[in-house]
Amino acid sequence: MASSSSMCNIIHNHDFSNGMHSWHTNCCDGTVVSTDACNRYALISNRKECWQGLEQDITTRVSSGITYTLCARVGVSGTHHAHVIATLKLEYHGSETKYMFITRTSVSKGRWENLEGTFVLSDKPDPDRVVFYLEGPDPGVNLLVQHVLVSSDSTNSTGRYGKDENIILNPNLEEGVNKWSGRGCQIGVHRSMRDGKILPRSGNFFASTTQRAHTWNGIQQDITTRVERKLAYNVIATVRIVGNNSCDAAEIRATMWVKTSDSREQYIGIASTHATDKEWVELQGTFVLNGYPSKVVVYLEGPPPGIDILLDGFVVKRANRIPPSPRPLFQNADFGVNIIANSDLRSGTKGWFPLGNCKLSVAPPSAAGRNTLGSQSGHHSIHATHRTHTWMGPAQLITDKVKLFLTYQVSAWVRLVPGATGSPQNVNVALGVDDQWVNAGQVEVNDDRWHEICGSFRIEKPAGKVMVYVQGPAPEISFMVARFQIFAVDRQARFRQLKHQTDKIRKRGITLKFTTSDSRSMHGATVKIQQLHNSFPIGSCISRTNIDNEDFVAFFLKHFNWAVFGNELKWYWTESQRGNFNYRDADELLKFCEDNNIGVRGHCIFWEVEDTVQNWVKSLGRDDLAVAVQNRLKGLVKRYKGKMKHYDVNNEMLHGSFYQDRLGEDIRAKMFKEAKRLDPSAVLFVNDYHVEDGCDTRSSPEKYIDQIVHLEEQGAPVGGIGIQGHIDSPVGSIVCCALDKLGKTGLPIWFTELDVCSMNEHVRADDLEVMMREAFAHPAVEGIMLWGFWESFMSREKCHLVDAEGQVNEAGKRFIELKKEWLSDGDGYINEQSEFSFRGFEGTYQVIIQNKIVKTFVVQQQQQQQVVVVVYVD
Numbered sequence: 001m002a003s004s005s006s007m008c009n010i011i012h013n014h015d016f017s018n019g020m021h022s023w024h025t026n027c028c029d030g031t032v033v034s035t036d037a038c039n040r041y042a043l044i045s046n047r048k049e050c051w052q053g054l055e056q057d058i059t060t061r062v063s064s065g066i067t068y069t070l071c072a073r074v075g076v077s078g079t080h081h082a083h084v085i086a087t088l089k090l091e092y093h094g095s096e097t098k099y100m101f102i103t104r105t106s107v108s109k110g111r112w113e114n115l116e117g118t119f120v121l122s123d124k125p126d127p128d129r130v131v132f133y134l135e136g137p138d139p140g141v142n143l144l145v146q147h148v149l150v151s152s153d154s155t156n157s158t159g160r161y162g163k164d165e166n167i168i169l170n171p172n173l174e175e176g177v178n179k180w181s182g183r184g185c186q187i188g189v190h191r192s193m194r195d196g197k198i199l200p201r202s203g204n205f206f207a208s209t210t211q212r213a214h215t216w217n218g219i220q221q222d223i224t225t226r227v228e229r230k231l232a233y234n235v236i237a238t239v240r241i242v243g244n245n246s247c248d249a250a251e252i253r254a255t256m257w258v259k260t261s262d263s264r265e266q267y268i269g270i271a272s273t274h275a276t277d278k279e280w281v282e283l284q285g286t287f288v289l290n291g292y293p294s295k296v297v298v299y300l301e302g303p304p305p306g307i308d309i310l311l312d313g314f315v316v317k318r319a320n321r322i323p324p325s326p327r328p329l330f331q332n333a334d335f336g337v338n339i340i341a342n343s344d345l346r347s348g349t350k351g352w353f354p355l356g357n358c359k360l361s362v363a364p365p366s367a368a369g370r371n372t373l374g375s376q377s378g379h380h381s382i383h384a385t386h387r388t389h390t391w392m393g394p395a396q397l398i399t400d401k402v403k404l405f406l407t408y409q410v411s412a413w414v415r416l417v418p419g420a421t422g423s424p425q426n427v428n429v430a431l432g433v434d435d436q437w438v439n440a441g442q443v444e445v446n447d448d449r450w451h452e453i454c455g456s457f458r459i460e461k462p463a464g465k466v467m468v469y470v471q472g473p474a475p476e477i478s479f480m481v482a483r484f485q486i487f488a489v490d491r492q493a494r495f496r497q498l499k500h501q502t503d504k505i506r507k508r509g510i511t512l513k514f515t516t517s518d519s520r521s522m523h524g525a526t527v528k529i530q531q532l533h534n535s536f537p538i539g540s541c542i543s544r545t546n547i548d549n550e551d552f553v554a555f556f557l558k559h560f561n562w563a564v565f566g567n568e569l570k571w572y573w574t575e576s577q578r579g580n581f582n583y584r585d586a587d588e589l590l591k592f593c594e595d596n597n598i599g600v601r602g603h604c605i606f607w608e609v610e611d612t613v614q615n616w617v618k619s620l621g622r623d624d625l626a627v628a629v630q631n632r633l634k635g636l637v638k639r640y641k642g643k644m645k646h647y648d649v650n651n652e653m654l655h656g657s658f659y660q661d662r663l664g665e666d667i668r669a670k671m672f673k674e675a676k677r678l679d680p681s682a683v684l685f686v687n688d689y690h691v692e693d694g695c696d697t698r699s700s701p702e703k704y705i706d707q708i709v710h711l712e713e714q715g716a717p718v719g720g721i722g723i724q725g726h727i728d729s730p731v732g733s734i735v736c737c738a739l740d741k742l743g744k745t746g747l748p749i750w751f752t753e754l755d756v757c758s759m760n761e762h763v764r765a766d767d768l769e770v771m772m773r774e775a776f777a778h779p780a781v782e783g784i785m786l787w788g789f790w791e792s793f794m795s796r797e798k799c800h801l802v803d804a805e806g807q808v809n810e811a812g813k814r815f816i817e818l819k820k821e822w823l824s825d826g827d828g829y830i831n832e833q834s835e836f837s838f839r840g841f842e843g844t845y846q847v848i849i850q851n852k853i854v855k856t857f858v859v860q861q862q863q864q865q866q867v868v869v870v871v872y873v874d
Contacts, residue, residue, distance in 0.1 A: 009225050010061035010068075011132070015147040015294055016042050026133060028052040039263070041075070044134075044143040053143055055089075055133030058150070062130050064121045066152045070102055071261045071292040072115040073146035076137050080109045084143065085136035086117060091129035098127075104136065112146060114261060147294040149261065151228065167226040167233075168298075168314045173205040183299050185217040186210045193242065198310070201238055201280040206312040208242070213305050220257075220299030223316065227296050229289040230549060232319035232792065232804035237283045238312035241275045241303055249274040250303035254283055259295040264584075266545060272302065280312055286319055288792045288804045291548030321803065324810055327762040328405040335490035339401040339408075340468075343484050345380035352382060355469045356392035359385045363480075381482040383417070388475050391430075395469035398486070402459055402466055405763050409731045410441045410455040411485045412470065417478040418448045425473040426697050429453050432467040440468070444697035450482070454694040454737070456489075458729035460759050491766055494732045494773075501777040506536070507824065507839040509865045512847065514834045516872050522830045528848040529836075531823040535843040535861070536776070537562045537599060537783035538819070541753070543793060544568055544585040547592050551806040552790055559819060563593050564601040564752070564785050566795075571606065571632055572614040583639065590643060601752065601785065602644035604687065605636060606671060609656030625662055633671065637678040648687040648722055648752070649675055653707060654699040655688065669714035676717045686711070687722030687752055692738040693730065701741040708745060721747050725754035726787065726796065730767055735774045743780030751775050753787040755799040756811075764798070765814035772818055789815075 012022035016032045020042065023030065029046040044054050062068065076082045086102040103117025121130070132150065137143055169179040176189050189205050192198060200206045209219050227233065239252050254270040271285020289296065298316065300309050341351035345362045354360045361383045384393045402408065414427045424446035431438040441455020459466065470481050512529075514522045539562025546552045556563075567573045568585040575581055593600050606629070607613065620628055637647070649672050650659065659667050672684050690696035691704050704721070711718050721742055727735075742749055756767035775781045789812070791800035801812030808816070824840030840859055847855045847870055855870045 009149045009151050010058055011056060011148045011150050012225075014149055014224070016040050016145075022056055024055050024057075026052050026055050026135075030054060040146075042145040043077075044145070047137070047141065047143065048139050050138055051135045052139075053133055053135035054145055055131050056148075057129065058132050059128075059130045062121060064126055067118055067120050068150050068152050069292075070115065070117050070119070070148075070150050072134070072148040073112050073261055073263070073294070074105070074107060074115050074134065075112045075144035075146070076107045076109060077142040077144060078109075079138065079141045082107055082137035082141050084113075084115055084134060086115055087133055087135060088119060088121075089129075089131040089133065090121075090127040091131070092125075093128045107137075112144075112263065146263070147261070149292050149294060151292070164317065167223055167316050168221060171314050172203040173207050173311075173313075174203065176205075177207065180207065180219055180221055182209060183216065183218050183220040183297075183301070184214060185212045187219050193310075198240075198242065201312050203313065206310055208311075209300075209309045212303070212308065215304060216301045217305075218300040218302075218309050219311055220297050221314070222295070222297050224293065224296045227289060227316075229292060230551065230805065232286055232288050233316050234319045235270050235283075235285050235287065235298070236313075236315045237300065238280050238314075239273070239275050239283055239300065240277060240280050240310045240312075241307050242277045242310055243303075243307040249276050250307055251275075252283060252300055252309060253302040254285060255299055255301055256287055257295075257297045257299065258289065258291075258293045260548075261292045261294050263294075268545070270298070275303075280310075286792050286804065288549075290545045290552065319804065321805070321807070325760045325762070327810075328760060330403060330406055330488075333403065333406060333488050333490075335488050335493075338485045338487050339398055340396060340484050340486050345382055345482075349382065352394050352396055354384070354392070355395040355467075355471070356387070356389055358387045358392040360394055361385070379413075379482045381415075381480040383478060383480050384470070385417070385478040387473070387478065390474060391469075391471045392475075393470040393472075393479070394481055395467055397466070398468050399463065399466045403488070404459055404462065405758075405760055406488045407456060407458045407491070407729045407731060407766075408440075408486050409489050409734070410453065410457065411483070412441070412453045413450045413482045413484075414443065414445065414453060414470065415450045415480045415482075416445050416448055416473065417480065420448070420473075420477050420479075422474070422477075425477060425479075427451070427453065427470065427479060428472040429455055430469055430471055431457055431459075432465070432469070433459060433463045434465055439695050441694050442472070442697050443694075444700070445473075445479075454734050456693070456729045456731045456734065458758075458763075460763075489731055491732070491770060495769065498732070498773040498777040502773070502822075503839070505777060505779050506822075506841055508842065508859050508863055509837065510840055510845075510859060511835055511837045511865070511867050512870050513867060514830055514836070514870050514872055516874070522834050522872060523832050525830045525849060526827065527830055527836050528825075528827040529838060529840070530825050530846050530848065531840060532844045532846060532856075533561070534819070534822050534841050535561070535858070536822070536841070537750075537785075539563050539599070539601070539783070540786040541566045541788045542589065544589055546790065546793060547589065555789070555802060555806075555808075557596055557598075559816065560598070560786075562599040562601065562783065562785060563589070564603045565589050566788070566793075569602055569636070570604060570612075571617070572612065574636065575632070576614055578616045581635070586640075590640070594643070599645050600643065601750075602636075602640065602647040602682070603752070604648035604651040605633065605675060606649065606659060607651040607656070608653045608658055608660070608668075609651070610658040612651075612656075613658050622662060625659075629659065629663070629667070629671070630674070633674050633678060637675050637682075641679045642681050644679070644682055646683045646685055646720065646750075647675055647679075648685050650686075652688050653686065654703060666714060669711055669716040672711065672716035672718065683719035683748075684717055685720040685722040685750070685752070686718060687724065689724040689726055689753070691723045691742070692725065692735045693727050694734050694738075701738045704742065705745060708747070718747065720782075721745065721749045722752040723749060724787075725751040725771060727754075727767075727771065728757055730756065730770045730774075732770050732774050735771065736778065739774070739778045739780060743778070747780075748782040749778075749780045750783040750785065751781070752785050754784060755787045755794060755796055757796055757799045759798050761810035764809075764811040768801075768811050769814055769818065772815075776822065 034040040074084045085104040088100040090098040105115045253272040256268040258266040273283040428442040429440040440457040441453040443453045543566045690699045758764040788794040789801040791804040826838045842861045
């Protein structure tokens with residue numbers, strides 16, 4: 001028998017890719033039928049008894065006490081309806097043979113069905129022989145088997161392959177191309193290339209791909225029987241490119257092709273890097289399999305046709321769980337204290353130096369300065385002149401003043417020198433952290449008035465040099481800076497304010513009026529109120545593969561009441577090739593949400609950024625593009641009429657103009673109007689990023705409002721404002737200021753794609769708390785959507801709340817704590833008027849008297865005061 005470690009698929013030749021090898025027929029005939037290169041099945045015929053079928057000896061691959069999961073794909077021919085049964089035959093030396101029923105399923109002719117179940121070997125002593133077999137249909141009925149998966153999920157498992165064992169076979173090409181194959185191309189192995197100019201970085205050999213006609217062509221390996229679901233794997237590949245047409249750099253991607261148990265094909269991106277023909281580089285990433293795959297292939301792809309991919313080594317190993325970082329201790333943080341030296345400039349340029357060969361000078365406040373600075377009047381300003389590059393300006397070293405993991409707020413007033421003309425100029429507070437550049441705030445200046453830069457930053461790695469400087473206007477344009485401040489933010493003080501604001505904004509007055517069937521007074525009786533659910537929308541991005549993972553589903557359903565699909569509704573997903581539609585993924589996600597009473601946002605009908613538009617759409621002329629846009633609206637919005645509560649109509653219109661450039665300035669309003677005509681019930685949103693953080697002049701609140709007003713003037717039925725919320729080092733007051741400005745439109749605001757990023761889980765938790773408290777405490781915000789929560793399934797790294805294998809981290813714990821805080825509970829006594837009053841959040845409540853639930857009621861968002869009649873029956 002096998003050891004007690006968890007195993008992946010213990011069935012050999014599970015998909016019949018090697019014919020009938022390892023399989024045996026039980027008093028009947030068997031053959032493999034191939035429909036194409038990737039699809040085949042076993043045909044079991046000439047069956048004279050219902051127990052005759054297909055079997056495999058698994059004695060050496062099963063152990064007692066371990067739960068095994070079966071997932072097979074089966075069918076029948078020769079009848080309209082039959083049952084297929086999975087059974088174990090247990091043979092004991094000198095004893096009677098036993099049979100263990102596993103599961104059965106009903107199969108209709110012409111359809112493939114899943115056969116799913118579990119089993120545990122509990123007999124002692126262990127059987128001498130264990131045979132798995134499929135049986136069941138009546139005599140004369142052919143049994144069809146597409147694949148069989150049997151896997152274990154032992155909790156003490158490190159996997160069939162140890163954590164330090166590479167599951168890639170022949171990873172360094174020492175055995176030539178053995179275990180490797182070309183994905184639509186030819187592969188070979190070399191000791192050197194180009195007259196010895198290209199040598200292996202390690203070992204003696206490397207592989208090459210040739211005759212690549214498509215970007216998806218590359219080198220691949222089947223890892224089906226060596227990879228396990230719901231476990232995290234790290235991938236490291238050493239790669240470079242070569243070819244007569246090779247460019248300076250090309251993207252190489254590691255991708256996983258998965259064929260699921262229901263014959264669905266999935267492509268999972270693992271990692272990417274830019275490679276050149278000059279040196280070897282490492283490509284690194286992680287992946288997790290959610291469902292029960294019948295086939296898993298990992299491969300390299302990406303460069304344009306004609307460019308060869310070179311592979312020096314490929315490693316896929318179980319990922320080690322990284323212990324959480326300790327909470328940073330901020331001793332002597334000096335919250336609110338400005339760390340900029342000589343910020344009032346009364347000591348001239350002391351503490352300042354020019355970055356580059358520009359000139360610095362200090363001027364006292366002038367009458368013009370007092371008039372334009374307003375409340376900031378009376379301050380000296382530093383002037384940067386003789387600038388020959390955009391990065392030139394006043395600078396200071398603050399290396400010894402900044403503390404790791406503290407969030408710093410930035411405020412600086414800037415102004416172009418009077419008389420500067422030309423296009424609007426971006427002025428930016430920047431940090432040079434060793435050899436990296438950090439944006440700490442930005443503003444667009446288009447006149448000679450003073451403008452405030454509001455931004456933030458945080459440093460999370462020790463740095464030898466930290467320099468702050470002001471930069472941005474075009475060369476030769478001089479500018480002034482006044483009242484420059486950088487100070488650490490006291491988040492806990494802000495949280496205390498927000499808790500008070502939240503109670504004021506979100507809670508409603510509720511009065512319970514008690515009566516009894518016999519008119520007895522209930523004065524003095526104890527009453528307990530418990531809120532079961534807060535109905536404020538808090539949702540998350542999900543993908544089709546996620547719902548194959550029962551752990552993911554359990555966390556999602558427990559903590560979220562809304563969803564948005566990450567990619568499955570986007571045009572490049574539903575129609576990647578012209579006329580070839582894929583709504584299956586979105587349909588299945590929608591059914592999952594409907595079955596679980598989850599509200600759904602439709603993201604997105606169009607995406608205005610050109611890089612996100614599929615090539616066939618880019619190739620269309622104006623008239624054909626207009627037709628394609630109309631067809632997209634009809635195809636998507638009519639299909640899901642009444643099912644999507646929101647739509648992001650044209651995503652990121654502040655950052656792109658693909659459709660507007662080609663179809664005219666009014667196309668955006670037309671998209672809104674047509675979407676509303678096709679589905680009047682859907683609320684239509686604008687949606688964009690960097691609106692709330694002060695670091696992108698293209699998407700300032702003012703520009704967002706201008707865009708919304710312009711759409712409305714054209715008749716666009718804009719129903720909501722989407723703030724994506726991909727934010728780093730958030731500062732509550734800056735976020736709140738943006739919400740205040742946008743709230744004046746009267747439109748509801750949703751955070752639609754919120755994620756926060758920090759290598760330290762405690763700091764990430766603080767960032768998340770900042771954003772969620774600011775949103776929940778603001779009267780204009782009507783919903784919060786996270787852009788995912790599960791590691792390896794988020795668009796940014798170090799943003800997750802739950803790791804790839806299901807362990808909740810500190811950020812996830814903080815999220816759960818906030819959700820609990822936003823539930824209203826209370827207890828007390830019924831007064832002389834037979835009433836009990838309290839303030840509570842919107843949502844579902846239950847009333848408990850003497851340990852008996854006597855009523856369930858709902859507090860609505862629209863009601864500031866609500867009276868609930870409770871009839872108590874003893």
